Structures are given as structure tokens and as C-alpha cells.
Amino acid sequence: MTGPETEIDDTTPESEEKQKLNLEVEVTKPDACTRHVTVTVSQEDVDRYFEEAFTELMPSAEVPGFRAGHAPRKLVEQRFRGQVADQVKGSLLMDSMSQVSEDQEFSAISEPDFDFGAVELPDNGPLKFEFNIEVRPEFDVPQWKGLELERLTRDFSKEDIDRQLQDILRTQAEIAPYEGTVEPGDYVVANIRSRLDGKVLAEASETTVAVKPIASFPDARLEGFEKLMTGAKAGETKTEKCTISHDADNADLQGKDVEVDFEVLEVKRLELPELDQALLERLGGYENEGELRDQIKAELERRLDYQRQRRLRQQITGLLTQSADWELPPDLVKRQASR
Structure with a gap:
């Protein structure tokens, strides 16, 4: 045996469309790309938001001398007025800004220039605030x-x-050994030595260097490296001058001209x-x-x-x-x- 069917109303306050605010919005144009917006929220909307906030607070409000949620509403309103006022102000501002952005036709390209702390929620009367916002120029x-x-x-x-x-x-x-002379694009395996006034500054053994127009080192660049090495073969030494960078770690060498020796040990080529x-x-x-x-x-x-x-x-x-x-x-x- 089955009982009578019961229709369950699953409508909740959250599922209902939120009531729009009764706003007065004044928009002025300080310049072509700025809108100054003044918003006034009605006293009725302010009261409604307070009513909703206190209704939500009542079941959990704790007031000395009463069990939680059982204090008279007037006592709750007196005790928690300041706390609820901040909540109401935040909700009103957020909802107002959202509604203004939906209702107004200007195309904003920035966040509103808005000082939340400067807005005061009056004890009685409407809430009023203003802000500037950048918009796309009209043309x-x-x-x-x-x-x-x-x-x-x-x-x-x-x-x-x-x-x-x-x-x-x-x-x-793959890079493979080559028996001929160096051509642009090849590689040389060389012992490299830099000298200043005959004194050896640095040495590097069996270093593989690509034969390109410029050879780069930590503190210098050798222009014309490709031209220098073209035609060289294993067993030969090529020498060229280059200038130490003005940003070199060793301040005594900055801007100095040094000689660089390349003792070619082997020529390699891409196969x-x-x-x-x-x-x-x-x-x-x-x-x-x-x-x-x-x-x-x-x-x-x-x-x-x-x-x-x-x-x-x-x-x-x-x-x-x-x-x-x-x-x-x-x-x-x-x-x-x-x-």
C-alpha cells in the first residue's frame, strides 16, 4: 500500500533571484577616458540588509544571561550593531558595484579607484559613495x-x-675528425692561451671551439675568428689580439688588449x-x-x-x-x- 504522493518544494532563498537594489547612479565625465560615478543606496535597502544580517545572526548570537540563540532581538541588535554594520557595508558596496557595472554602458578598462575605508554607513538615511573608473575612449x-x-x-x-x-x-x-684544413662552420680542438706583455694570463687545454665570425670568452669577444682560423690545419698556431671587457671581474685587466694563441690540435666537421x-x-x-x-x-x-x-x-x-x-x-x- 502506498501513501499519497507529496510534492516537496525545494525552493530555497539562495535559488530565488536576488532582489535588485534601488540605486540612484549619477555618472559624470571629467575627461574622455574617465567616469566619475556617484551611487546612492536607498534607506529601504540599507534596512533590508540589516534585517537579513540580524536574522542570520540570531540563531548563534551569544548574549550574557541568555543561551546562545535565545536572546531578545533588540539586545542582539544593540550588542552586535557595529559588527553587523561592517558586514552590511561590505555587502552593500559589493552588490552595488556589481549592479552598476551591469547596468551602465561604459566599457571599463580598469578597476574602480575606490577607498573602502572612506565610505561611512550612516545610522539613519541612505548610503552614498563615489569612485572614478577608466573607460575606453569614444571615437x-x-x-x-x-x-x-x-x-x-x-x-x-x-x-x-x-x-x-x-x-x-x-x-x-655528428662531429667527426677531419683531415683537411679549417672551413667556416667547422670545429677546432685547440690549446688556448691568453697573454699580456708576454705574461700568460690564462690557459685552456683541448677546448673545442666552433669556427664562427665571433668567438666568445667569459671576459672578451674575438671578432674575425672565422677569418683567422679558415685554412688552418692541425699542428698550426694562430694568434690574434682582442680587448678585455670593461665589465671583467679583474679591474686591472678591463679594457686591456691581450694576445690569444690557438694551437690547433684537431679539425672536426659535421657529418x-x-x-x-x-x-x-x-x-x-x-x-x-x-x-x-x-x-x-x-x-x-x-x-x-x-x-x-x-x-x-x-x-x-x-x-x-x-x-x-x-x-x-x-x-x-x-x-x-x-x-
């Missing part, structure tokens, strides 16, 4: 139809793909691997070289498309802002300048 959109733009175009040749393929192979290359099936598999599971080349071309075209879109956006932005005439929010400019 007429410049004419954009008919703008002439330059579109980046390019056809990728076999040579372009060859260069990219060589770059890929270099990532898989590119053969593009066989095993390497094709490691590079991405390609069936053959043609498939890899197709992928390289597709990647080049993706990069070109990105650059094309970026350049078009830059052109559009530049052309539109040429005729634009509006004020920028001062605080926004300061924030950007400080970055």
Missing part, C-alpha cells in the same frame, strides 16, 4: 573600406626546400647522416624523401601564411591609426610605459 571608427594593402607572396623553390632539409639533417649530424629509411622513420615516420619534402614545403607555407596575416594586421592598424584622433587613458599609458 568614430576610421574609414576602413577600400584600404590598399600589400599582400606577401612567395613561391618556394627546390633550393628553399633543400636548405630546410639540410637544417633538419644538421640536427641529426650529415644519410637520409635512409631509418632516419625517415625517426624524423616522423615518413615513407620516403618525397613525403618529407612535401611536409617541409607545407611547413614553409604555414610560416608564410602566419607572416602574411601578421603583416596585414600591422598595415591595417597603421593605416587606421594614422587618421585616429582620441585621448588615451593616462593611467593606462603609465601602466604600459612601466612594463
